[in-house]
Amino acid sequence: MAIADRIAVGQELPPLVKEPSQRRIDVYSGVRPRSIHTDPAWARAKGFRTTLAQGMMSTAYASEMMTRFLGAGFLKGGTLSMTFLAPVYAGDRLTVHGRVQSVEPDGPASRVTVALWVLNQHGQKTAAGTATGRGQVLHSDIVGM
Amino acid sequence: MTEFPVLTYERLTIGEEFVSDTHLVTPEDIEAYAYAVEDDHPWYSGPSPFGGPVAHPTLMANQALHLRHGKYVVHAGLHAKMHFEFLEPVRPGMRVRSRGRVIDKYVRRGRQYMVTEYVTEDEHGTVLVRGQFTQMLIPEGTRHGDR
Numbered sequence: 001m002a003i004a005d006r007i008a009v010g011q012e013l014p015p016l017v018k019e020p021s022q023r024r025i026d027v028y029s030g031v032r033p034r035s036i037h038t039d040p041a042w043a044r045a046k047g048f049r050t051t052l053a054q055g056m057m058s059t060a061y062a063s064e065m066m067t068r069f070l071g072a073g074f075l076k077g078g079t080l081s082m083t084f085l086a087p088v089y090a091g092d093r094l095t096v097h098g099r100v101q102s103v104e105p106d107g108p109a110s111r112v113t114v115a116l117w118v119l120n121q122h123g124q125k126t127a128a129g130t131a132t133g134r135g136q137v138l139h140s141d142i143v144g145m
Numbered sequence: 146m147t148e149f150p151v152l153t154y155e156r157l158t159i160g161e162e163f164v165s166d167t168h169l170v171t172p173e174d175i176e177a178y179a180y181a182v183e184d185d186h187p188w189y190s191g192p193s194p195f196g197g198p199v200a201h202p203t204l205m206a207n208q209a210l211h212l213r214h215g216k217y218v219v220h221a222g223l224h225a226k227m228h229f230e231f232l233e234p235v236r237p238g239m240r241v242r243s244r245g246r247v248i249d250k251y252v253r254r255g256r257q258y259m260v261t262e263y264v265t266e267d268e269h270g271t272v273l274v275r276g277q278f279t280q281m282l283i284p285e286g287t288r289h290g291d292r
Contacts, residue, residue, distance in 0.1 A: 024180065024181045024182070027177050027180055028178070028182065036221055046221050048289060054224065055224035056203065056224060056227065057182060059227050060181075060182040061184075063202050063229075064184040067188075071194065072194040074202070075234050076231065076233060076234060078229075078231045081227070
C-alpha cells in the first residue's frame with residue numbers, strides 16, 4: 001500500500017471512481033420500507049427521481065483517498081469535513097478528487113490538509129470539503145518548502 | 146410497546162441528548178462495509194500499523210447519524226454536513242456506542258436543519274471518533290422538490 005513519501009502543496013491525489021449501485025446502497029444503509037435510500041416509491045414520493053445514496057458514502061470514499069495517501073496518519077488523528085451539495089442517485093458514477101492545500105508543522109512530522117470534491121458523471125459537484133492527517137515526512141522534507 | 150413521537154422541528158429541543166445501543170464490531174461488519182463502499186484496503190482484514198485489523202474510519206458513522214431514530218419516528222431527511230475527528234481506530238471485537246446532543250436548529254431558505262455533536266466510544270469509555278453533523282428535516286406531507 002503506497003503511503004506518500006513526498007508531499008507538495010498543489011499535488012493532486014490519484015482520483016477514485018465509485019459506482020454506488022442499489023445493491024451497495026442496500027448493504028450500506030440497510031433495506032427498509034419508507035426509506036429514500038432503499039424504497040424507490042418512497043423516494044419518488046419525497047420528490048426524488050429514484051433512490052439516493054447516503055451522503056455518508058461519500059465520506060467513506062474521501063476517507064479511502066486519505067488513508068491511501070497518509071495511512072496511519074489519517075486513521076489516528078485525521079479529520080474530515082464534507083458538505084453534501086447535490087443528491088447522488090443509485091447508479092451514478094462518482095469521481096473523488098483531492099489536492100494538497102497546505103502542509104504545516106505538527107510535532108516532528110507535518111499536518112497535511114487536502115481539499116476534496118466529488119463529481120458525478122455529469123460533472124456536477126455532489127460533495128466538497130477538506131481532510132487533514134499527519135504526514136509521515138519531516139516538514140523540512142516537503143517538496144517546494 | 147413504546148410509541149415514539151414523530152420528529153418535527155418544533156418538537157426538537159436544543160440540548161436534548163441521544164444514545165445508541167451498543168454494537169459489537171465484527172469482521173463481517175467490516176467485510177460488508179468494504180463491499181458497500183468498494184474499499185478493501187488490506188489493513189481492514191489483516192495486519193495494520195495498529196497491530197491487527199482495523200475498521201474503516203467511517204464504519205460507525207451511521208450509528209451516530211441514526212441516533213435520533215432512538216427517540217423519534219423520522220419521516221425523511223437529508224444529510225447536509227459531516228465533520229469527523231478520528232481519534233483511535235475502531236477494531237473488530239470492540240463494543241461501541243454513540244452519544245449525541247442537539248446543539249443547534251435553524252431554518253434557512255425555508256428548510257429546517259438540526260445540528261448534532263456526538264462521540265463514538267468503546268466499552269471502556271475511550272472516545273474513538275468525535276464529530277458533528279447537520280441534517281435537513283423533510284416535514285411529513287411535503288416533498289423535497291416542493292421548495
